[in-house]
Amino acid sequence: MTGGENCLAGIRVLDLSQFEAGPSCTEALAWLGAEVVKLENPRAGDPGRAATLGGIEGSDSFYFLILNANKKSVTVNLKSPRGVALVKDLAARADVFIENFAPGAIERLGLGYDAVRAVNPGIIYAQVKGFGEGSPYADNLAFDMIAQATGGIMSVTGERGGPPAKPGPTLGDTGTGMLLAISILGALYRRRDTGEGQHLQVAMQDAMLHYMRIAFATQARNGYGPVQRAGAASVSGSNAPCGIYPCAPGGPNDYVYVYTSRTNPEHWRRLLGVIGREDLIGDPRYETGLARSQHEAEVDALIAEWTRGRDKREAMRLIGAAGVPAGAVLDTKELQDDPSLEERRIMQVMQHPRAGAFKMPGWPVRHDGATPRVAPAPLLGEHNAEVLTSWLSLAPGDVQELREAGVI
């Protein structure tokens, strides 16, 4: 069981990105075996390290650990000309260069695409933007939630007839990072034949459309009026019953999702069997999807009456065993403690020199039966000597001189 850690062996990624969108992208590459070197400012590094984000005293934040596993860290003072020259030297030996600074910042540093390509024509130069170049908002700052607002995500999230709402996941950041990782890997594959680099850019606003394409299909079907929010149902429309039903003992996450497909009328009949209401099979009030939609409140009450008396996992098991799709609403604590997720290496324990043992989600795709092994996120500048000597063949004395001169 290799776990895929060798897929990208030999690939060097020079990573100037920070916070989440860029780091989530490069962490995926690191898990698959690329040598990812974070370039950070010597003072405090990636702002995602900040203790204000929460962590063990004297360590980097959990936020940082979770987004920077399996990477290396080198410090460089980008305000010094020697620092910028050092980055160029490293870029000349890298396969991928990535950054997600505010608009225009990388060019002001003298590290824009043209400058880096001049020292390495084969570089894959990747940028995360908030808004695309050429967009009327190109100069605006963006954060995860700004992308979710302007990219349509909030407009399709929320209760029917209610205001727009924000999903909990950071789709604006990690969702964007994943799309960029795919393009980087495509460009790397291409380069093996051509030797040519590419300039890649993804805007967080634009990336959001990719995750709600079903809403665009629905809009086309509905004559191009904006798609409306559908609560727990699919934006493309769902049969009743379809929703999040309350379970015992009534805690904040004691719910079960139950789905009956429009394309399988058996789901409803099976569900009536599970809840002991076979007497309603054939009842015209509920027999068709259309009829159930017209009696949705009654249908939901029938299901909830049964679910309220069951633990959510029991409800999931009984409904699922009858061949009806059902899923318990599991919370972060239940997932954190789930033995199966740990046995299958979806959750892994990072052994960090300062934070100690930290259990976190790793890369979830299994390669030949195993997921990649989680290694610690780097301490700030931990790999200065290692990377500068191996990439640039500097002598230990050279590294010491760079340190004393305030370059690294």
Next chain:
Amino acid sequence: MTGGENCLAGIRVLDLSQFEAGPSCTEALAWLGAEVVKLENPRAGDPGRAATLGGIEGSDSFYFLILNANKKSVTVNLKSPRGVALVKDLAARADVFIENFAPGAIERLGLGYDAVRAVNPGIIYAQVKGFGEGSPYADNLAFDMIAQATGGIMSVTGERGGPPAKPGPTLGDTGTGMLLAISILGALYRRRDTGEGQHLQVAMQDAMLHYMRIAFATQARNGYGPVQRAGAASVSGSNAPCGIYPCAPGGPNDYVYVYTSRTNPEHWRRLLGVIGREDLIGDPRYETGLARSQHEAEVDALIAEWTRGRDKREAMRLIGAAGVPAGAVLDTKELQDDPSLEERRIMQVMQHPRAGAFKMPGWPVRHDGATPRVAPAPLLGEHNAEVLTSWLSLAPGDVQELREAGVI
């Protein structure tokens, strides 16, 4: 401007997947230039083609078009032994094999990993599961919303103190497909050196954890109690003001998201300037993030009083120009009609032989300034002759015989 269409030139993908999770994965590969051949049953093909999902009369559904651009289609009857033999012949010449049938189905067809590897040791064999092999739910059916329930997404989505909620985007499907695409590309890269195939599996439940890792970081910080829902704020905590504020003229999506960072106290002062309340700069009720959180309802009322009088785009422009992150809540219709998205080729028009011109989101990453070109989704069996002759060197008469025998 190449748009990245040549990245994966020469890669052959044999795609037995249907609906969204698998097709979103292979469509990303197709956009980057892989030859993706959908293998479909001759009767009706991918169930995602169904007219009940909504489309132009006599055409495939918009749902299908949006998820299957740039692919080819070959029909094969998997219930006939000759059909299964034909799939093996194709698999012997493919680089990637992918499926997302219900648990156990592909093995029952005689096309499990061992069977395919026997004819092609270098195959990248990729599977989308609902729940992981070894999970207590491994035999359960899964749909997008079941993954979002059991993978924690719903537990962190919704209003504070309210019930769990479902995000509108299909993170369970497309979110999973993107992670599998990354692993497939990693495995392909590796294979160029080793010639070795890999067996990849991703479970939709497991994939969800990847998109809510900030919630796991927050949980670790909070002493491992389950993360609570935070409405429009970040699950990791946000300063007031941070939320979705109503705008003129009061339509369902007339809102603007406003974010003030905890790490930048200037955001609040700048915002007071925008709304004409400089008189409140320095007011102890609002001066610190903590103070504003304690007066959150008043703070929100101050902002909303100003936003209610502005169009959402004007509000975004004015607040953004002051250096405070802000984003209008744009809906599907506004994005569909946005000139910048079309000029930048984020939205593209597919010219489909039956549906006509269909404008849809394409791959959002720009390669050397352009995104890949959207080509039509295939008609059912459109490429039977082309693929069978080019992959298997069959003669036109052989193809005709297969058709008459009900194999394709």
